[in-house]
Amino acid sequence: MAAPARLKSTLALVTGGGSGIGRAVCQRLAQEGASVAVVDLSIDSANDTLRRLARDAPGQDHVALAADVSRSESVRALMEQIQSRFLAPPRVAVNSAGITRDEFLLRLSEEAFDSVLNVNLKGTFLITQAVAQSIVTSGQDGGSIINMGSIVGKVGNLGQGNYAASKAGVEGLTKTAAKELAKFGICCNTILPGFIATPMTEKVPQKVLDKFAGMIPLGRLGRPEDVADVCAFLATEDSKYITGASIEVTGGLFL
Ligand SMILES: CCCCCCCCCCCCCC(=O)CC(=O)SCCNC(=O)CCNC(=O)[C@H](O)C(C)(C)COP(=O)(O)OP(=O)(O)OC[C@H]1O[C@@H](n2cnc3c(N)ncnc32)[C@H](O)[C@@H]1OP(=O)(O)O
Numbered sequence: 001m002a003a004p005a006r007l008k009s010t011l012a013l014v015t016g017g018g019s020g021i022g023r024a025v026c027q028r029l030a031q032e033g034a035s036v037a038v039v040d041l042s043i044d045s046a047n048d049t050l051r052r053l054a055r056d057a058p059g060q061d062h063v064a065l066a067a068d069v070s071r072s073e074s075v076r077a078l079m080e081q082i083q084s085r086f087l088a089p090p091r092v093a094v095n096s097a098g099i100t101r102d103e104f105l106l107r108l109s110e111e112a113f114d115s116v117l118n119v120n121l122k123g124t125f126l127i128t129q130a131v132a133q134s135i136v137t138s139g140q141d142g143g144s145i146i147n148m149g150s151i152v153g154k155v156g157n158l159g160q161g162n163y164a165a166s167k168a169g170v171e172g173l174t175k176t177a178a179k180e181l182a183k184f185g186i187c188c189n190t191i192l193p194g195f196i197a198t199p200m201t202e203k204v205p206q207k208v209l210d211k212f213a214g215m216i217p218l219g220r221l222g223r224p225e226d227v228a229d230v231c232a233f234l235a236t237e238d239s240k241y242i243t244g245a246s247i248e249v250t251g252g253l254f255l
Pocket residue numbers: 100102103104150151152157158159160163193194195196200201203204205207208209210211212213214215216
């Protein structure tokens with residue numbers, strides 16, 4: 001059954017749109033009628049997503065754009081490209097771009113720490129700030145900023161001191177943004193996915209997976225679509241009285 005078109009005439013920006021959860025979010029928002037700016041470090045991956053949108057949601061104006069969310073000059077250039085093409089700011093922004101550089105704390109390098117914080121936390125900050133500023137400057141009446149945290153930011157995880165810190169930071173940043181941007185009608189929320197089957201989780205050693213087998217009450221790994229469905233809800237008017245929330249999409253993992 002086709003999704004209700006709750007996002008017609010809406011421009012949505014999705015970072016990390018070239019893979020996994022971000023790709024599923026692009027597809028889901030396009031199903032709701034949105035025009036989607038697929039943003040990724042890898043333009044090839046972004047174009048792959050764009051081809052799928054053109055196939056599944058023809059007639060809507062989608063675009064693939066390359067950007068490195070960890071660099072302010074790249075984010076600035078991205079916003080200029082979006083403004084010149086769409087003549088308006090995104091009403092919806094989803095920060096899904098993210099990386100892991102897993103290592104135990106006693107062996108964790110400064111470079112591995114910095115790179116994860118730069119992409120996951122600073123990248124979310126730069127996009128959130130740029131999109132919010134474009135909405136405020138344009139006088140548009142509000143918007144929705146949806147940031148990918150992780151259940152790991154809440155409970156921690158062996159080998160992920162950098163990643164957990166970045167995701168806990170995303171939650172704190174998003175709650176503050178929710179407080180500050182409410183007066184502009186901009187809602188800011190965090191999704192905390194659990195273990196979702198994507199290229200990111202393919203790197204988890206099997207012996208670690210074996211340790212957690214059976215720990216998910218709903219009895220299966222998450223799918224990117226499970227997260228994209230919640231993202232679609234947060235992107236639409238159906239969630240207009242929700243801001244500053246952290247929503248766990250985990251199948252009950254770590255309940
Ligand atoms: C079926 C349910 C799925 C649950 C999977 C568990 C993941 C936890 C939930 C995460 C949910 C959200 C995830 C997310 O936001 C997206 C991601 O971040 S995906 C990446 C998640 N990363 C990890 O969980 C780290 C996994 N560990 C490693 O990659 C390596 O261990 C590491 C690089 C840290 C070190 O490698 P190495 O030096 O080779 O050591 P070993 O791999 O041999 O490990 C030594 C020892 O420690 C145990 N161990 C390692 N990591 C974990 C862990 N996260 N949880 C529990 N135990 C862990 C490992 O099993 C070994 O135990 P032994 O008994 O000594 O063999």
